[in-house]
Amino acid sequence: xxxxxxxxxxxxxxxxxxxxxxxxxxxxxxxxxxxxxxxxxxxxxxxxxxxxxxxxxxxxxxxxxxxxxxxxxxxxxxxxxxxxxxxxxxxxxxxxxxxxxxxxxxxxxxxx
Amino acid sequence: xxxxxxxxxxxxxxxxxxxxxxxxxxxxxxxxxxxxxxxxxxxxxxxxxxxxxxxxxxxxxxxxxxxxxxxxxxxxxxxxxxxxxxxxxxxxxxxxxxxxxxxxxxxxxx
Numbered sequence: 114x115x116x117x118x119x120x121x122x123x124x125x126x127x128x129x130x131x132x133x134x135x136x137x138x139x140x141x142x143x144x145x146x147x148x149x150x151x152x153x154x155x156x157x158x159x160x161x162x163x164x165x166x167x168x169x170x171x172x173x174x175x176x177x178x179x180x181x182x183x184x185x186x187x188x189x190x191x192x193x194x195x196x197x198x199x200x201x202x203x204x205x206x207x208x209x210x211x212x213x214x215x216x217x218x219x220x221x222x223x224x225x
Numbered sequence: 226x227x228x229x230x231x232x233x234x235x236x237x238x239x240x241x242x243x244x245x246x247x248x249x250x251x252x253x254x255x256x257x258x259x260x261x262x263x264x265x266x267x268x269x270x271x272x273x274x275x276x277x278x279x280x281x282x283x284x285x286x287x288x289x290x291x292x293x294x295x296x297x298x299x300x301x302x303x304x305x306x307x308x309x310x311x312x313x314x315x316x317x318x319x320x321x322x323x324x325x326x327x328x329x330x331x332x333x334x335x
Contacts (some may be wrong), residue, residue, distance in 0.1 A: 144321050155312055155327040156268070163321050171322070204267060211321045212256060212275075216267035 115139065117217035119205050125223045126195055134190045134220045138207030145188050146206040146214060147180055156204065162188065195224045229326035231313050236332045237303055245298045245329045247313030258314040258323065259287050259298045268312055271298070300331075308333045 118137040126132050138145050144163045148156040158172035162182045173179070177195075182188040192199055202221050206214040228250045237243040247257070256275040260268035274280060274289035274296060286299040298311055310328040317324070 146321070146323070148325070153330075156314070156325040158322065158324055161321050161323075169320060169322050208321070211316055212273045213270060214258075214323065216269070218267055 117205055117207050117215055119203075119217040119220050121220060122218065123221045123223075125225060128197060128224055129194055131191065131193045132195055132222065134192075134203050134222070136188045136190070136205030136207075136217060138186065138188070138205070139215055140186075142207035142209055142215075143185070144208045144211070145182055146208075147188070147190050148204045148206070149201045150204060150219070151201045159190070192222075195222075197224050200224045229313055229315055229324060231311075231326045231329045233327070234330045234332070236334060237300075239303055239305060239333055239335050241303050242299065242301050243303060243331065245300070245311050245313075245331065247296045247298075247326060249294050249296075249313075249315050249326075253317045253319065254291065254294075255316045255318040257287075257289055257296050258312075258316065259285075259296075260312040260314065260325075262310045262312060262328070264309070271311075273316075303333050305333050305335070307331065 120135045146161040147159040150156050160170050160180050162168045177193045180190045200223050202219040204219045205217045208214045231247045258273050259271040262268040272287040279288045284301045289296045310330045312328045314323050314325040
């Protein structure tokens with residue numbers, strides 16, 4: 114079956130511009146997660162959505178970052194006024210249960 | 226706290242056994258994941274431990290001691306394809322929030 118998909122796979126943007134990253138979870142998965150991974154580093158938790166509950170936004174690094182999940186499926190991570198330190202791979206994952214996560218291929222964001 | 230510590234790099238020889246340790250200092254602990262991540266790829270699930278003890282899956286085993294805040298991943302009969310980063314991650318109770326360590330980069334040499 115189809116796995117988690119993310120788009121675009123690569124994004125180059127100028128400092129100060131806004132970007133939107135998209136995640137399509139596995140069909141039927143109620144939980145969706147966003148992580149950021151800088152070069153050679155581990156995954157940094159950003160936010161997760163679970164069903165109709167309020168999202169856990171505790172990992173968002175600043176108010177320039179926001180995410181939404183429409184209809185309990187597709188999610189968009191928006192970064193406003195991008196900075197060079199935002200350059201990283203942004204990974205999305207989805208799951209049915211808390212003890213599993215299936216990752217997408219990621220979006221590599223480069224801010225010039 | 227959310228400190229999850231694992232060695233930065235390890236090197237081992239093909240055919241050997243390697244143990245990658247992970248310690249965590251966290252309240253609200255529910256369970257611990259191990260993921261494998263090859264360069265430029267997404268992490269893939271290896272194991273999830275909730276109870277104390279050792280769980281074996283083929284060449285890979287994972288151990289957890291909740292009282293000590295300690296886990297390890299054991300890789301046997303190392304193969305060159307095992308060269309990758311190994312990520313330890315903690316799941317908190319009451320939700321789905323998962324915090325990852327920085328990862329251990331394993332180099333397998335011939």
